[in-house]
Amino acid sequence: MRTMVISQLQLKHITRWTFQDLILLPFRPKGSSSCHLFSSQNYQNKSFSIVPRQKVPLLPCDAAFCCRHFCIATHLFDKMPQWDVREVHFEFLADCIKLSLKKPNILTATIVHCAALKIGVLAHLPTSTSLLTLYSKAGNFTSSRVFFEDIHNKDVIVWNAIISASLQNNCYKTAIEFFKKMVKAQTRFDSTTLLLMVSTLLHMKNFDQGKSIHCVSIKYMMLVDISLCNAFIDMYAKFGDLNSSECLFEEMEYKDVVSWNSIMRGSLYNGDLEKSLRYFQRMSFSGETADHVGLSCVISVCSSLRELAFGQCVHGQGIKLGYMDSSRVSVANSLISLYSQCEAVEVAETIFGEIAYKDIVSWNAMMEGYASNENIHEVFDLLVEMQTTGPFQPDIVTLTTILPLCAELMLSREGRTVHGFAIRRQMLSDHRPLLNGLIDMYSKCNLVAKAELLFNSTTERDLVSWNAMISGYSLNKYSEKAQNLFKELICSGRNCTSSTVFSVLSSCNCPNSLYFGKSVHCWQLKAGFLHHILLINSLMHTYINCGDLTAGFSILQENSDIADIASWNTIIAGCVRSDHFQEALETFLRLMRQGPLFNHDSITLVNVLSACANMELLNQGKTLHSIALKSPFGSDTRVQNSLITMYGRCRDIDSARKVFKFHSNSNLCTWNCMISALSHNKESREALELFHCLQFKPNEFTVVSILSACTQIGVLRQGKQVHAYMFRSGYQENSFISAALVDFYSNCGRLDNAAQVFRHSQKSESAWNSIIAAYGNHGNGEKAIKLFNEMCKSGTKVTKSTFVSLLSACSHSGLVKQGLMYYECMFEKYGIQPEADHQVYVVNMLGRSGKLDEAYEFTKGLQCSGVWGMLLSVCNYHGEVKLGKKVAERLFEMEPENVGYYISLSNMYVAAGSWKDATELRQSICDQGLRKCAGYSLIDVGLG
Template sequence: MQTWVVSQLQLKHHITRWTFQNLVLLQFRPRSSSSFYSFSSQNHKNMKFSIVPRKNVPFFPRHPSLLSCYCRRFCIAIHLFDKMPQRDFHVRDVHFELVVDCIKLSLKKPNIVTATVVHCAALKIGALAYLPTSTSLLTLYSKAGGFTSSRVLFEDIHIKDAIVWNAVISASLENNCYRTAVEFFQKMIKDQTRFDSTTLLLMVSTLSHMKNFVQGRVIHCVGIKSGMLVDISLCNALINMYAKCGDLNSFDSECLFDEMEYKDVVSWNSIMRGCLYNGDSEKSLYYFGRMNFSEETADHVSLSCAISACTSLGELAFGECIHGQGIKLGYKDSSHVSVANSLISLYSQCAAVEAAVTVFREIAYKDIISWNAMMEGYASNENIHEVFDLMVEMQTTGSFQPDIVTLTTILPLCADLMLSREGRTIHGYAIRKQMLSDHLPLLNGLIDMYSKCNLVEKAELLFNSTKERDLISWNAMISGYSLNKYSEKAQNLYKELLCYGPNCSSSTVFAILSSCTSPNRLNFGKSVHSWQLKSGFLNHILLVNCLMQMYINCGDLTSGFSILLENSSIADIASWNTIIIGCVRGEHFQEALETFRLMRQGPSFNYDSITLVNVLSAIANMELLNQGKSLHSIALKSPLGSDTRVQNSLITMYDRCRDINSARKVFKLHSSSNLCTWNCMISALSHNKESREALDLFRRLQFKPNEFTVVSVLSACTQIGVLRHGKQVHGYMFRNGYQQNSFISAALVDLYSNCGRLDNALKVFRHSQKSESAWNSMIAAYGNHGNGEKAIKLFREMCESGTKATKSTFVSLLSACTHSGLVNQGLQYYECMLEKYSIKPEAEHQVYVVDMLGRSGRIDEAYEFTKGLQSNASSGVWGMLLSVCNYHGEIKLGKKVAEKLFEMEPQNVGYYISLSNMYVAAGSWKDATELRQSVHDQGLRKCTAYSLIDVGLG
C-alpha cells in the first residue's frame, strides 16, 4: 500500500481519474483517528488517504454492448463506498461537485459511453437534483451526439432555471434541430421562466440558420423591450442574422449597427462579413475604412474580409494597401494564415500570379485552404501544369491530402482540356477516400468531366449508379448527351426529369436546347419553346438567344428571326450575332447582310469583332468588293480595326474578291500578328495564282508552320508544278507528324497527280486516312490521267466504305468521265445525283456535262441541255458550249452562244477572242477584224499568257 499527501483539488482529480478510468475502490483513512475528515471543510487543505487499486481492470471500451457490464462495476464501487462507516458524514455536496468536475473533463472528448456512465453515477448518488450536474450532463449528451438523451434528461428536471433552458436550446442548435430550439423557447415563455441575453443570442443564431427574418425581427423587438441590446454579442448576432436573411441593406441592420454605443472588433467584422455575404463589396470596404478611424484595430478577420472585398471588385491597388497594413499589424506570421489565403485569392484574381506565389511561399505553416487557393489561382490564370505540380508537392512535402475543394478545382481543368487520364485518376482517388457517397458537387464534376472528354458511357454509368441526384446532376447528364450528339437520349432524360426530377432551371433549358441541332429535331425544340413560355423561362436574353440558336440549327431561320424582332427591345450584340452567324453557316449570305443592316439601324447600334468577322465572311462568299471596303472603313473607325481576327477576315475577303493588292496592304500593316495572319496571306496568294509569291512568303515565315500552312503551300506548288518544293514540304509533314491530316493528304495527291507522278499519289492515298477530300482528290487524279474506269471503281469503293459523296465528289467523277470519254456513265451519274445522293447539280457539274457531250460530237444535245437550264445556266456553262462550238467549227451556233455571253458578261474578253478564232478558222476575216476592232474600242485587253518550267531535281 502507498500513501500520499495531496491537496483537495488534487484529490478531486485523482478520484475522478481513478474512478472513471480504472474503476478503483477507494478507502479513506483520516490523519487523526479521533475524528473524520469533512470533505466540505475549507480549514483542512491536505488529508492522508490510501488507495488500493483493483488490479487488471481495463479502460472503458467504446463498444456499446459492454456498457451495462462496466456500469454495473461502477455501481458496485459506489455501493461499497456507501457502506463504509465514514459515509454517514456530510459528503453529499462534495459528491455533486465531483460529478460536475468529471463531466467537465469528459466534455473535452465527448463520448456517449462516458456520458452514460456519469449519468448512472449521478443517479446513484442523487446528484441529478443538483442543477449544475443535470445541466452539465445535458450538455455532455448533446456534444456526444445523444440529443435524444438530452431531451429526456431535460424533461426529468422539475425545477428549471434560465441556464437549463439555455442549455437545451443550445443542444438543439448544436444538433441542427432548429425548429426544436424554437419550440423550447416558446415553452420557456409559456412557463414564465425569465430569459436572459444568452437566450436571445441562441434564438437569433437559430433563426439565422433558418433564415427566418420575420421571427428574427420579433426577437430583435423583444431585446429592445427587455433592454438587453446592451449585450454586444447579441447585437453582433442580430447583424449576422439580418445578413443571412438577405436584409443587410435594410434600415434595421444599418440602424442597429450605428446605434450600438460600443462596438468591438467583432461588431465591425460582422457588418463587413454581412456586406460580403450579400454581394455588396463596396460597402464592406466602406466599413473597413470607418473601422480604421475608430478606436478598434483590425484583426485577421477584418483584414480577410477587406481583402475578399478587393478580390470581388478587382481592386488590386487597394488590396496591396491592405496587405501592407496587415504586415504592419503583425499578421504575417503563421498563426493568421487566413490573411495570407485571402491575399493569394486577390492576387490570383487580378492576374498577379507571381505575387500570389510569393505570398504562398512565405507561409510557414500552410493549411489545406492555402494549397487550394494557390491551385485555384494557377487554374484561373491557365497555368495548368503548375496546378498538377502543386498538388503533387502538397502531398509529398506539405503532408496534406487533396480534399473535396481540391478535387472540384482540378476537375474543370480536366474537363475543359479533355484530360481523361487525369480525370480518371481523380475519380479513383475519390473512390478510395470514400468521397463520393455524400458529395454531390464532386459527383457532378465527374459527370461533366467524362462528358467533355467524350466518355459519355462512363458519365452515364456514374449518373445511373448514384441514388441521390440534384438538379445539377440532371443538367450535367443532359448536357453531356447533347454535347456528344446523343440527342435522343438527352431528350428522353429531359422528359424523365419533368416527370420525376426536381424543378427545372435555366441551365436545363440551355442543356436540352443544344440537343436540337437538325431539322428532324425541330418539333421537339418547338415543344421546349412552348414549355418555356408556360414556365416563364423567357425573361432573360440569354435564354432568348439560346432559343434563336435552336431554330437556326434546325433550319428554321424565319422563326429565329421572328424571335429576334419580338425581343428587339432587350436584344444585345449576342442576339444579333446569333442570327448573323446562323445565316452565314447556313449559306444565307444575303440574309446575313440584311440582318446587319437592321442592326445598324437600331437606336443603340453596336458591334464587336464577332459581328465583323461573320459579315465579312458573307461578303467574301458573295464577292461584294465594294461592301467589303465599306465594312473595312467602319472597322478602321473603331478600335476593332486592329483586332487580329478582323484583320485576318479582311485578308480573306479581299482574297475571295480577287483584290490581292488590298490583301497585301492589310497584311503589311499586321504581318507580325500571328501565324493565322500569315496563313491567310499565303492562302490568298495561292488562291489568286500568285504561287511564287506564296512560296517566297512561306520562306520568310516568322512562325512555325502548321497544317493550314502546309496545305496552302502544297496548293501553290501544285499550281506551278514545282515537285521538288512539294517533296520538301512532304518531308516536313512527316517530321512534324502531320501525315494523318486528311486535307494535307488530299493536297499531296493533287500535287503528285498534277506533276505526273500518279504512282506517288496512289501511295499517299493508300497510307492516309480515307476522308471525303482524299477520295475526291484520288478520283480526280485518275480522271486527269485518263483512267476513268479506275475513277468509277474508286467511287464505288468510296460509297461501300460509308463515306458520304458530296458535290465535290461528283465534280471529280464527272471530270474523270469527260477526260476518259465515258459519256453514258457520266450522264447516268449526273441524272442520279439528286435522286440517289441528295445532291443538287450546280454549274460545276453542268459544265462537265456540256464538255462531255461536246467532246463526243453531240453538240445539239449539249445546246439543248444548256437551253433546258434556262435562267439557271451560268456563264461558265455557256462558255463551255462556246468552246465546244469553236472546237467543232460550228460557227452559226457559236455566234448565237457568243451573243448570249456578251449579254451576260460584256467585259469578259475571252468570249470575244473565242468567237474571233472561230471566224478566222472559217475564213471569215472581215467578221474577225470587226470583232477585234470592237474589243479595241471597248478598251478590253487579253491577259498575257505564259508557260513555266521547273529546272532542277524532279
C-alpha cells in the first residue's frame, strides 16, 4: 500500500488535492502498525502517514455548496501567513459548521474536520462538540465516538452531545454506558443529561431505571426544569403509571403548554379519554393557549368518543388560533378523522380539499375515513389521485388501510396489486404488520395456498402471523392444517393469546374435531385462558358444533355468574345450526326467566324465530312477533326478515305479506325472504310478479328462490331467462343454483338439459341429490342407483336428502327390493337416522307393489300423518276400502281439518259402489265446514 509522509507545513495543501480521494479514516502514525482517526493529538506529532482510499461518489447538491466555499477558503489560506489564518477565519468556519448541521453529509463533515484541524481550533470545545454532532447526524456514529475520546477537558455539553448522538443512532445501551462514564469521571451532569437519559430509557422500556433517574433529579433539585418534568410526565404515562404522571403534573408550580400536552396525551395513551378532555378544559380555564399538538390530541379524543359537538368547538378554536394553515396540517388531519368517525364524511372531504399542502397523513386519514364509512370506490379513487397528482406514494399506513378492505370484500385482484407494490418498494422485509395483513387478505379471499406460501417464506414470524395463518386455515375449512399449525406453535414455546384460541377453536366444527376441542379446553384450563367470557362463549360454540350439547350447556351453567347475553345467544344459535330447534326454544325460555339484566337482543330473536320456522310453530312465532314489537328490536331489518321467513314456513302467507308491506328498511334480503315465502306456499305466480318488481340487483339467493317458483308452475321460458342471467352474473359455480336448475329442467320434462347442467356443475351434495331425484322422477331408477354409487365413490357426503331422492327413485321405478335394502342400511352403513320423508317412500314402494299388509305393519308404529296419508293413497289406488277406512279413521284423529283425507276415502267409496257411505262422508265434510281447494292447470304461452 502506498503511503505518504506529510508534515505540518504540508497540511494546507490537503484540502486541494485529497477531498475526492481521502477519507480521514484510517491514517497510520509513524512507527505504528495500527490505524487511527485523524485528530488534534496526532496533529501535534508534526508528521503522519495517510492511506488513500477508493474514490467516493459525487457530492450531493447541498454538500457541493459547502465544498465550494471551503475550496475558496483553502485558496485564501494559501495566500496568508499560517498564524493569521486562525484569527481571520474562525468565525467563517463556525458559520460553515452551522450550515453543515442543517443538512449533514459525511463528506461535508470530513471537509469541515480537515479545515478545523488546519486552522488549529479543535481545542475549542464548542467547535469540537459541533463536529461530534455533525458526524452523528451524518450517520457516522463511529467517528463521533472516536472523536469524543480525543477531546480533552470534556465538559457537560460534550458529554450531553455524545449521549445525544448515541440516542440519535439508536445505540441506547451505549448512551447508558456514556452516562456511567460521565458520573465516574465526576463531571457534573445537568437537567439536559437527565432528559436524554429519560428518552433513552423510554426507548428501552426500562421503567425501574427511569424511576431511578427521577430520584436522581429530586436529589439534585433539577425538577425546576420544566422540560425535565414534562419528560417524566410522559415517561410515567407511557409506562402505564398515569397516577404518577398526574401527581407530578399537579406538583409543578409552573406549567407550560408542553406540560398540558404531556398529561393530555398520557391520559389518551392510557385509555382514559374523558380525563384527557377534562385536562384540556382545565388548560383553557388556566389561560394557557393550546398549540397544534394539544388540539390534535383533543380532537383524537373526540374522535374516539364520537363527541362531535365538542370536536366542532375545538375546530372553531383551531380556526381562531390560526392552526388551519398549511404549517399546522396535523390539526386538519385530526379533524378529518373526527368527522369520518362521526359519519360526517362530507365535512371531512371539505377539510381535506381545503388543505393547501397535504402530507401523506392527510391522504391516509381521508382514505381511512372513506373506508370506515363504506365508501369503497372513493378509497380507490383517492389512492389513484394521490399517485397521479401529488408528490406522495403509498406508504405502510396506506397499504394497511387498503388491505382490510380487500380482505372483507374479497377483492383478490386489488389485494394482489397491493402485494406487488409492496414487493417493488421493498416494504415487506421490515414490516411484519403488512405481511400479516397480506396473509389475512389471501385467506379471506379463499386463496389459502398463497397465504400459506407467504407464511412459509417468512423467517421472522410474530404471533400475529401464526394467528392469521391458523385463522385462514379454519376459515377455509382446512381444519386439520389449522390444528397441526396450532400444535407447532405450542411446541415452539411461544406465548399464545386469546386470538390464537379463537382461531383454532373455529376449526372444531364437526364431530370429528370433538377430541381436539377437548384437548384445547384442557390446555385453556392449564394456561389460564378461561377467565374471559368471549373465550368461554367460543368454547361453548365449539362443543355445540361438535355435537356435544351437554358439554355446551354445562359450561354455560358453570359460568352463569359471568355469562352475558352473547353467552345465551351462542347456545341458542348453536342449537339452531345443529338442528336442535326444541333445545333452542327451551334455552330462550330460560333466558326470559333470568330477568331484565339478561334481556334478549336482535340476534336472540332472529335465531329463535328460525327455530320456530323450522318446527312450523306458528303460535310461538306470533308470540315472538309481539315480543319484538314491544322491544326496540321490532324495527330491526334482520328481525323483520326472520318474521317473513317464519310466517312463510308456517304457511301464514298473509302475515308474511303484512310484515313485508310495512317493512321500514327493506333490503335485498327482505325481497328474497318474501319471494321464498311465496314460492314455499305455492304462490309461484305472485313470486314471479314480485321478482319483476325487484328494486335491487338479484343475487344467488334470489335466483334459487325464483327457480323454485318456475319449477312449481313449469314455466320453461322464464326459467331459461333466469339461467341466462345466472351466466351473465357469474353464478354458474354456485352449487345450490346448479341443483335448482337440475330440479327445474327435470320438472319441466327436459331431463337432457338437467343432465347437461349437472355435467358442467360442481359435483356438490345438493347437485348429486337433484340429479338422482331427476332420473327417479322420470322412471329411470337404475340410472339413479348408478349415480348414487358414483356419488359415494367420489367422496361426497351422503345425507338424509340423498336417501329421500334415492328412495323416491326406487319407488317410482318399482325397485322394491333395492329400495328396502337401501332403507335398512341407512343407519348401519351411513349413520343416517330414517325420518318421515324416507318412510313415506317405503310405504309407497310396498303399497304400489301390492304388499298392503306389509305396508300397514310398517306404518302401525309410526305417528307421522304423512306416512299414514301415503298408505291411504295406496289403499285408494288398489281399491282396498276396508283397510282404507281403518287408515282414514286414524288420520281423522291426527288431522281432523285436513279435507284431503275425507276426499280420498269418499273417492274410494264411490269406486267400490258404496254411494251411501260416500254421500254421508260428503255431508260430514259440509257439516264441519271443510272445503277442498279447487284444482287448476297452467300453460306457458310463448316460446318454449
